[in-house]
Amino acid sequence: MRAITDSATMTRRQLKHLWRYPTLILTYTGVPVVFLLLFVYVFGGTMGAGIGGDRATYVGYLTPGIIVTAIAGAAQGTAISVAIDMTEGIIARFKTMAIARVSVLTGHVLGALVQNFIAITTVTLVAVLIGFRSAASALDWLGVIGLLAMFTFAITWLSVALAMVTKNVATASNLPMPLMVLPFLGSGFVPPESMPAPLRWFAEHQPFTPVIETLRELLAGRPAGTTFLAAAAWSAVIALGSYLWARKLYNR
Structure with missing residues (x-):
């Protein structure tokens, strides 16, 4: 219970930082939005024809890749926030206080989740404004x-x-x-089938591709199938390995 309440306190701390310094969220939201507009309006006609459609078809294909790009971009903001805490002495003060040790890092993670979903929502709204349409059901959206x-x-x-x-x-x-x-080296912007053989193999076996493909299927109202299992497995492996690594570094 103490770990939960302390983590909630640290999460509120991160959300206050987000509210007081909105430039970070604007930066990490703005970059994927620029990518979305650039690829749709500059390359969209050619890319859409390449996948057997037009610019509107490419908006539907591109949006899941841009959403995942927003998540990857926001990771930089999280790293900066953690590094500031680690180098400016606040962590030493936290370690002298009667708080759960894990709560400091958990607060960063939960605060970053809020930041990410703000960015994802913004990107999705912009995509809708420029022509993205989803056939997903309520259950698909939950997925x-x-x-x-x-x-x-x-x-x-x-x-x-x-x-x-x-x-x-x-x-x-x-x-x-x-x-x-x-x-970019997955299925976010172009189909892996269009890539040279070695790059195609990498695109098909790296963690971002099953996530993008699952989003693409769910947003189109189609069953995700094995791609969802692959995406969940990659997420679990990365989360567990990274958590254990971070905890070891923090305790040291």
């Missing part, structure tokens, strides 16, 4: 929300762990940046 929560939770714990292996904020801000590339 979408659950999948996004699982994957965001996993990537957030990974960004926390990455922040804790660094010595300064600048390095912490750079370590999660390769995550932004993975949607």
